[in-house]
Amino acid sequence: MTSEKKSIHGQWSSRLMFILAAAGSAVGLGNIWKFPYITGENGGGAFVIMYLVCILLIGIPIMMAEVLLGRRGRKSPINTMRDLAAADGLNPAWGLLGWMGVLAGGLILSYYSVIAGWALAYVFRAAAGLFHGLDTGGVGTLFNSLVSSPEKLLAWHTIFMFMTMFVVAQGVKNGLEAAVRWLMPLLFVLMLVMVGYAMNTGAFSKGLDFLFAPRFGDVFYHCQAIDGRELCEFSWKPLLIAMGHAFFTLSLGMGAIMVYGSYMPKRTSIAAASVWIAIADTTVALLAGMAIFPIVFANGLEPGSGPGLIFQTLPLAFGQMPYGRLFGALFFILLVFAAWTSSISLIEPAVAWLVENRGFSRLRASVFSGLAVWLLGIGTIFSFNLWSGERYQLFGMTFFDLLDFLTANIMLPLGGVLIAIFAGWLMSREASEDELNLAHPLLYRSWRFLVRYVTPTAVFIVMLNALGVF
Ligand code: PHE
Numbered sequence: 001m002t003s004e005k006k007s008i009h010g011q012w013s014s015r016l017m018f019i020l021a022a023a024g025s026a027v028g029l030g031n032i033w034k035f036p037y038i039t040g041e042n043g044g045g046a047f048v049i050m051y052l053v054c055i056l057l058i059g060i061p062i063m064m065a066e067v068l069l070g071r072r073g074r075k076s077p078i079n080t081m082r083d084l085a086a087a088d089g090l091n092p093a094w095g096l097l098g099w100m101g102v103l104a105g106g107l108i109l110s111y112y113s114v115i116a117g118w119a120l121a122y123v124f125r126a127a128a129g130l131f132h133g134l135d136t137g138g139v140g141t142l143f144n145s146l147v148s149s150p151e152k153l154l155a156w157h158t159i160f161m162f163m164t165m166f167v168v169a170q171g172v173k174n175g176l177e178a179a180v181r182w183l184m185p186l187l188f189v190l191m192l193v194m195v196g197y198a199m200n201t202g203a204f205s206k207g208l209d210f211l212f213a214p215r216f217g218d219v220f221y222h223c224q225a226i227d228g229r230e231l232c233e234f235s236w237k238p239l240l241i242a243m244g245h246a247f248f249t250l251s252l253g254m255g256a257i258m259v260y261g262s263y264m265p266k267r268t269s270i271a272a273a274s275v276w277i278a279i280a281d282t283t284v285a286l287l288a289g290m291a292i293f294p295i296v297f298a299n300g301l302e303p304g305s306g307p308g309l310i311f312q313t314l315p316l317a318f319g320q321m322p323y324g325r326l327f328g329a330l331f332f333i334l335l336v337f338a339a340w341t342s343s344i345s346l347i348e349p350a351v352a353w354l355v356e357n358r359g360f361s362r363l364r365a366s367v368f369s370g371l372a373v374w375l376l377g378i379g380t381i382f383s384f385n386l387w388s389g390e391r392y393q394l395f396g397m398t399f400f401d402l403l404d405f406l407t408a409n410i411m412l413p414l415g416g417v418l419i420a421i422f423a424g425w426l427m428s429r430e431a432s433e434d435e436l437n438l439a440h441p442l443l444y445r446s447w448r449f450l451v452r453y454v455t456p457t458a459v460f461i462v463m464l465n466a467l468g469v470f
Helices: 015-026 029-041 045-073 077-087 092-127 136-147 150-170 177-199 204-212 216-220 237-249 256-261 270-298 309-320 324-358 362-383 399-426 429-436 441-466
Strands: 221-226 229-234
Touching: 015 177, 015 256, 015 270, 015 324, 029 045, 029 092, 029 237, 029 270, 029 309, 029 324, 045 077, 045 204, 045 216, 045 237, 045 256, 045 270, 045 399, 045 429, 045 441, 077 092, 077 256, 077 324, 077 399, 092 136, 092 150, 092 256, 092 309, 092 324, 092 362, 092 399, 136 150, 136 309, 150 324, 150 362, 177 204, 177 270, 177 309, 177 324, 204 270, 216 221, 216 237, 237 399, 237 441, 256 324, 270 309, 270 429, 309 324, 324 362, 362 399, 399 441, 429 441
Parallel strands: none
Antiparallel strands: 221 229
């Protein structure tokens, strides 16, 4: 197998384009919508620290492994895994890892698109000036008027899925490359503006304290007042959620980064690119937290209020600040774009496989897989209205909660660890050393140590702990 071969689907035009595209995949709703609300639900600072440690020790090494497998195989993750396994005399059943990724990508996209639909709806609400003068109750009512309506959610979900299919159908180069180049930096600047606003809310230090001060008790003990007595319960689950989020936010463990790696030019440093992607991704998440928590505390909101958090805090800020209509609309437009550059990577592994193995055109492959995902999204839509009641829940989780838990906390870490095991234990040392091409042997040895020992052990301990095995 020569590693100079190219993907039939095309190639990024430069090293920078790979970084931008992969950062586009990584930076998305996970950073701006999910990170703040799960941090709020899981007690703050100590949760953030666990998440950062996971990014560093698990996320970056696995990202390098995933990119290297993709670039070596140059095909859809399913075929890449099968080919690489065959090249090393291993069982072609490794292709199943690619299948699990396709499944995880579809499950994630089905709810991702619904939430991106909320962001779309909020673009128009902001532009229409609906946030002006709203108080805490007003933003809540506005939010509920959206999520309680299956018809509205379905309409926005449909539009977003169309947008995704449209770009994916265009192919690697003509799709998002141009948009990513401008929109990602703009998003970054607007996040800084929001943090600037948060600094003047009067609760900036309280917000920072919540986000960064490590209080492990707040994370692992959940306390409730029952009959006037405080009852606290210990659980490892926040650690699993922090780790799962490291995979989710870096787009790891389901083939998105692998398929992007397969379009990467040969002589580009995988390590440097991975570190840059992780830095960009983490910075956006922390900025989002720094913008949101001060607003939460300044307005007496509840940090643990769940998935509606940014849709109920940021409108308060936009409703009060000068040019809030403009900034509000711009912010939600950028959020939609961040979601868009991620959603295409969630479906690309499936589309690439349909093109390779079933001879579909990109258009047909995009429509086919997009329709399946669209249909599944209806379950998430109902989770917020018709099926929100306990009668429709499993283990206390709605359909949406269940999908989110299953993908982020189980499938992605499992996929990531299998990728690490493949790259660290099964693939020949020459192959990974050649593909990574690190400047110093010590760097290569550290990477290999991390993927061989640290990541599998850490992921299994965290999983088994959270599932109550020990
Ligand atoms: N990383 C994206 C985000 O944070 C979500 C994603 C997960 C994209 C997995 C691709 C694969 O929003």
